[in-house]
Amino acid sequence: MTTEEFTPTAAPLAEKLLGSAQEILARYPAGRERSALLPLLHLVQTEEGYVSPAGVAFCAEVLGINKAQVGAVATFYTMYKRRPTGEYLVSVCTNTLCNVMGGQAVYDRLTEHLGVGHDETTADGKITLEHAECLAACDYAPVVTVNYDFTVDQATPDSAVELVDKLAAGERPTPARGARICSLKEMQYQLAGFADPRDGAVGDGVAGAPTLRGVRLAQEHGVAVAGFDPETPITKTKPAREAGALPTPAPAAKADEKADKTAEEKPGRVASVVKAATTAVKAVAGKVEERRHAGQKTEDPQIRTAELRNPTASEPARPGAEAGSPPPANAAEAAGAATSPPAGDGKPAGDSPRTPDPTRGSEEEK
Numbered sequence: 116m117t118t119e120e121f122t123p124t125a126a127p128l129a130e131k132l133l134g135s136a137q138e139i140l141a142r143y144p145a146g147r148e149r150s151a152l153l154p155l156l157h158l159v160q161t162e163e164g165y166v167s168p169a170g171v172a173f174c175a176e177v178l179g180i181n182k183a184q185v186g187a188v189a190t191f192y193t194m195y196k197r198r199p200t201g202e203y204l205v206s207v208c209t210n211t212l213c214n215v216m217g218g219q220a221v222y223d224r225l226t227e228h229l230g231v232g233h234d235e236t237t238a239d240g241k242i243t244l245e246h247a248e249c250l251a252a253c254d255y256a257p258v259v260t261v262n263y264d265f266t267v268d269q270a271t272p273d274s275a276v277e278l279v280d281k282l283a284a285g286e287r288p289t290p291a292r293g294a295r296i297c298s299l300k301e302m303q304y305q306l307a308g309f310a311d312p313r314d315g316a317v318g319d320g321v322a323g324a325p326t327l328r329g330v331r332l333a334q335e336h337g338v339a340v341a342g343f344d345p346e347t348p349i350t351k352t353k354p355a356r357e358a359g360a361l362p363t364p365a366p367a368a369k370a371d372e373k374a375d376k377t378a379e380e381k382p383g384r385v386a387s388v389v390k391a392a393t394t395a396v397k398a399v400a401g402k403v404e405e406r407r408h409a410g411q412k413t414e415d416p417q418i419r420t421a422e423l424r425n426p427t428a429s430e431p432a433r434p435g436a437e438a439g440s441p442p443p444a445n446a447a448e449a450a451g452a453a454t455s456p457p458a459g460d461g462k463p464a465g466d467s468p469r470t471p472d473p474t475r476g477s478e479e480e481k
């Protein structure tokens with residue numbers, strides 16, 4: 116594809132981004148390029164800071180899909196912005212734990228100080244503020260990120276105001292941990308899957324004390340995962356699984372035996388809870404089996420739940436039924452199952468051939 120093949124709406128972006136877009140597409144197997152939509156949307160944001168109508172057109176034309184399909188994805192994920200965004204996206208977590216620890220107070224103070232609300236940008240175009248759902252750093256609650264990097268841990272209203280004042284003044288303060296602060300457009304380049312060669316662009320290091328607090332407590336109480344070393348460095352490049360370094364999971368059949376053994380070997384509160392839970396699960400499973408063989412129904416809510424979740428646990432799969440799927444309950448379900456092959460063919464559900472609707476006329480008329 117060349118830049119001349121784009122519509123006038125998409126052509127200006129194609130001039131700048133087509134080379135990078137083709138690099139992204141080359142990462143996907145032939146015929147599966149549409150899966151590149153997520154990094155392509157980040158790529159579009161490297162230029163415009165948000166997914167503009169031109170960005171939607173560019174993605175659609177590169178991938179050979181329609182703009183509605185691009186729009187459906189771009190409007191689903193909050194990391195794709197729908198209007199121009201500031202140089203720095205300041206996200207304040209106001210989810211459960213951060214909220215309990217003062218996240219809402221931090222957000223409210225920033226709102227007041229910057230004069231903007233959620234998803235709004237300051238008049239100088241420097242800062243966009245948003246309140247965010249869990250940012251996966253509950254151990255450092257409340258947290259504030261700048262362009263998705265952890266910048267202020269255990270934030271207070273004052274420390275958050277100090278941060279935005281520095282950003283507004285053109286500084287790039289040193290973050291609490293992780294990589295150095297970059298602009299939102301620079302971050303989008305990394306999110307599109309390209310290495311950022313700047314010094315300090317990628318953060319590294321061992322997990323901090325709040326993250327390891329649970330492990331330490333477990334060790335103090337004699338509960339630990341065998342062989343786990345909390346000082347284990349975080350893998351920098353390829354996941355350990357690729358190198359075959361991860362232990363092979365224990366066979367499912369031995370899980371109960373292992374849980375019993377662990378509980379016996381690790382006396383203490385946690386071990387008691389594990390043992391009690393294992394015993395309770397076994398007791399419920401035993402009751403379900405007894406009832407099933409006796410052909411009885413039960414009103415016990417635990418047993419009813421177990422039966423509903425796994426109604427065919429003790430029965431062989433029925434001919435034509437998918438393993439683990441309950442058989443159709445009636446003729447309508449059976450007809451639906453016959454026309455909708457199960458997932459697992461590698462295609463999005465929307466790619467299944469559609470049965471023509473006789474009430475809607477021919478494809479040509481649409």
Ligand code: FES
Binds near residue numbers: 210211213214256
């Ligand atoms: S609740 Fe804020 S990071 Fe998890």
